[in-house]
Amino acid sequence: MQRYFLEKNLQGPNLILPQEIFHHAITVMRMRVGAKFEVVTPDEFVNIMEVTEIKGKVAKAKLVSKSRQTVEMPKQAVIVCGLSKGDKAEWIVQKGTEMGAAKFIFFQGDYSVAKWDQKKQKRKLERLYKIAQGAAEQSHRTQVPDVEFIAKVADLELPATALGLVAYEEEAKQGEKTMLMQTFENLKNKDALWAVFGPEGGLAPKEVETLLDKGFVKAGLGPRIMRAETAPLYFLASMSFYLELAHDLG
DSSP, rough: OEEEOSSSSSSSSSEEOHHHHHIIIIIIIIOOOOOOOEEETTOOOOOEEEEEEEETEEEEEEEEEEEEOOOOOEEEEEEEEEOTTTTTHHHHHHHHHHTTTTEEEEOOOTTTOOOOHHHHHHHHHHHHHHHHHHHHHHHHHHHOEEEEESSSSOOOOOOEEEEEEEHHHHHHHOOOSSHHHHHGGGGOOOOOEEEEEOOOOOOOOOHHHHHHTTTTTEOSSSSSSSOOHHHHHHHHHHHHIIIIIIIIOO
């Protein structure tokens, strides 16, 4: 069943479809009276709606049923990435959303080739949020991840309720294999795990030292060196397996 996200909670059993939902559901998907779809509201209820009326550019639907679904990770995964070239940010947001990320933060790394000026930032963030929303609908999530930008990694502030991890390729080269698992194990009394990944050129030693001073720990992601857009997905898959399949830290 097609899923959409609403910006506000339902105010009663009836809904006039917002323009964006109308366009996709009625124009693109060609839904007609009697067709059913889902809308997720900010209170994270999944509402099954039925189209009751279509007149011109206006469509109405009624609430059939509502429920809560446990599809989000029991601990939040915050993905922090240095800017990379091309469409890598879009790839990370789309696939990372499907894999359960709660938030994406992009930063201008010391080794970043890509640059986001003030004008580009706003346009890029709007585009990335749309991608996150589409991926959340497709993967039937109940939350759309936030997407943010900071000027440099030094601007990161790790909350007291979170653990921080730096995926550092030098650790992988030296054979470090335990810190990722230890960090997952230490999540029992925390709400979130923030994981930092460098751009194509990696993180500068100074950036790594800055993160360590802020409470992050270095970790390798297995014995192989991964691309900038692959490492966050490897991390999310590992976290999902540990929290949702191998253990229960909900």
